[in-house]
Amino acid sequence: MLENIYTELIAEHSHAKENRRHLDNATIKERGHNPSCGDEIILELEVAGGVIKDAAFSGAGCAISQASTDMMIELMRGKSIDEAQRLAELFIGMIQGEVTDDSKLEELDEAAALKNISTMPARVKCATLAWHTFDTAVKNLDGVANAR
Amino acid sequence: MDKNFLNDFPILRSEMNGHPLAYLDNGATTQKPHSVVREICGYYGGCNANPHRGVYELSVKATKVYEDARRKVAQFLNAKSTREIIFTKNATESLNLIAYSYGLNNLRGGDEILITIAEHHSNLVPWQRVAQVTGAKLNYIYLAADGNLSAEDIDKKLSKHTKILAVTQISNVLGLVNDVKKLAARAHEVGAVIVVDGAQSVPHIPVDVQDLDADFLAFSGHKMLSPMGIGVLYGKKKILEEMPPFLSGGDMIEYVEEQATTFAELPQKFEAGTQNVGGAAGLSAAIDYLQGVGFAEIERIERDLTNYTIAELKKIPYVELYGCDAENKIGLVTFNVKDVHPHDVATILDAQGVAIRAGHHCAQPLMKFLGQNSTCRASFYFYNTRRDVERLIEAVQKVRGVMRLA
Numbered sequence: 001m002l003e004n005i006y007t008e009l010i011a012e013h014s015h016a017k018e019n020r021r022h023l024d025n026a027t028i029k030e031r032g033h034n035p036s037c038g039d040e041i042i043l044e045l046e047v048a049g050g051v052i053k054d055a056a057f058s059g060a061g062c063a064i065s066q067a068s069t070d071m072m073i074e075l076m077r078g079k080s081i082d083e084a085q086r087l088a089e090l091f092i093g094m095i096q097g098e099v100t101d102d103s104k105l106e107e108l109d110e111a112a113a114l115k116n117i118s119t120m121p122a123r124v125k126c127a128t129l130a131w132h133t134f135d136t137a138v139k140n141l142d143g144v145a146n147a148r
Numbered sequence: 149m150d151k152n153f154l155n156d157f158p159i160l161r162s163e164m165n166g167h168p169l170a171y172l173d174n175g176a177t178t179q180k181p182h183s184v185v186r187e188i189c190g191y192y193g194g195c196n197a198n199p200h201r202g203v204y205e206l207s208v209k210a211t212k213v214y215e216d217a218r219r220k221v222a223q224f225l226n227a228k229s230t231r232e233i234i235f236t237k238n239a240t241e242s243l244n245l246i247a248y249s250y251g252l253n254n255l256r257g258g259d260e261i262l263i264t265i266a267e268h269h270s271n272l273v274p275w276q277r278v279a280q281v282t283g284a285k286l287n288y289i290y291l292a293a294d295g296n297l298s299a300e301d302i303d304k305k306l307s308k309h310t311k312i313l314a315v316t317q318i319s320n321v322l323g324l325v326n327d328v329k330k331l332a333a334r335a336h337e338v339g340a341v342i343v344v345d346g347a348q349s350v351p352h353i354p355v356d357v358q359d360l361d362a363d364f365l366a367f368s369g370h371k372m373l374s375p376m377g378i379g380v381l382y383g384k385k386k387i388l389e390e391m392p393p394f395l396s397g398g399d400m401i402e403y404v405e406e407q408a409t410t411f412a413e414l415p416q417k418f419e420a421g422t423q424n425v426g427g428a429a430g431l432s433a434a435i436d437y438l439q440g441v442g443f444a445e446i447e448r449i450e451r452d453l454t455n456y457t458i459a460e461l462k463k464i465p466y467v468e469l470y471g472c473d474a475e476n477k478i479g480l481v482t483f484n485v486k487d488v489h490p491h492d493v494a495t496i497l498d499a500q501g502v503a504i505r506a507g508h509h510c511a512q513p514l515m516k517f518l519g520q521n522s523t524c525r526a527s528f529y530f531y532n533t534r535r536d537v538e539r540l541i542e543a544v545q546k547v548r549g550v551m552r553l554a
Contacts, residue, residue: 001165002499002550006492011552037491038508038515038522060521062489063551123495 032133167501
């Protein structure tokens with residue numbers, strides 16, 4: 001069971017440094033928090049014309065929440081907001097066990113490796129923290145000029 | 149040779165993820181022995197009716213079960229009177245009762261509430277609310293290097309402005325026993341009342357409310373072998389009598405007219421609505437079980453397990469311990485594995501059948517004070533064994549390997 005969760009890929013993403021930074025021109029910064037465990041991230045997005053130009057994060061949390069955030073950022077950079085929102089919905093569907101077809105999950109790229117978390121109810125919140133935070137960030141973008 | 153308690157606790161023979169269960173989360177809740185489960189079933193199977201209301205025999209029986217449990221608790225805490233024992237849902241409700249009924253009605257701007265940085269949220273958030281509503285100031289006693297309350301800080305912050313000193317008898321994160329008797333004397337010197345959070349102490353050490361001279365003491369049944377949903381508030385009769393009711397409704401009244409009500413005497417004044425009689429019966433059976441084991445024996449077993457765990461964890465270079473250098477420690481060990489988040493540690497231990505708590509333990513201000521986001525906590529009860537500790541140590545030794553750090 002553990003080897004299906006703490007894979008080499010997740011270890012790498014949880015320690016990766018490249019996306020762990022602040023953006024000079026962040027359009028929006030969104031704080032995401034799991035009150036039950038204290039995990040916290042701040043997601044920064046640079047958005048122009050409806051496209052995510054860049055994304056980064058800071059914060060602290062377990063390997064699953066940190067790896068999931070890192071994977072999400074890699075997936076979403078360069079994507080349109082609409083496309084990214086669709087992918088976030090797909091990811092959350094996968095973690096909640098609603099989407100199980102691997103061919104559909106290919107779009108999630110490396111983030112599909114977190115599929116096994118769907119069998120661990122205690123860790124679902126860790127995996128979805130960044131994706132819910134992204135969703136909130138996008139909703140808050142509506143008030144920002146030129147973002148969409 | 150230690151008694152084998154496993155026969156009384158069938159759940160301790162169960163498996164978790166294909167391994168025998170090592171249950172080390174007793175600070176969160178304890179397991180229930182046969183005798184307690186039997187008592188609850190016996191109540192619902194043979195004595196159930198609404199107490200205090202019916203004149204028929206079955207209701208009288210239910211009332212007796214409930215009031216016998218109250219007598220048991222009063223004796224257990226050495227309270228002067230059964231009127232000083234209020235049944236609640238849990239320690240949280242007991243502490244809220246004090247905050248809302250006593251705090252809101254006795255504090256005003258310029259007064260101070262003094263608590264410690266090691267309080268569980270349940271003995272912290274209600275006081276924040278009382279401070280916000282009354283304009284009183286909420287002050288904190290911080291900790292010395294060994295994790296104990298700073299004596300200097302107590303001297304500095306306990307003053308004639310202090311109206312309430314609210315303090316845990318044993319911290320749920322550090323496991324350090326506060327000298328509540330001394331703190332009560334200090335509080336009384338300045339005219340303050342002392343509120344004792346006994347959630348982590350009453351299950352583990354003998355507590356005598358008269359000896360402590362506590363004005364209030366709160367605890368939960370489920371952390372001491374009883375079912376969830378039954379807790380106790382002890383309060384000195386004179387203080388409780390002057391307090392207005394907390395919740396109102398059925399069973400707590402004397403006369404109700406269209407616009408006004410007079411309230412029942414203690415303890416009914418604070419027990420609105422149908423109460424948890426089955427829970428009270430379970431708590432009574434739990435007290436019997438604990439007294440059968442004996443608190444000297446409980447303390448001896450837990451001290452041995454705590455010291456053994458600390459000694460073994462200290463041998464692992466990448467494990468960091470918190471509050472483990474003080475003598476007055478019992479029942480739990482809080483630690484972190486270097487470079488691994490506590491939730492990952494807990495998941496890896498879970499896969500090996502070892503149940504521990506990871507997170508902020510409902511004590512976020514204390515975590516901040518310790519400079520940690522969260523920690524791992526192994527907490528014991530008398531039915532744990534050295535084998536459980538060995539299982540914990542073996543599991544901890546695998547953590548960094550699983551995380552590809554070894």
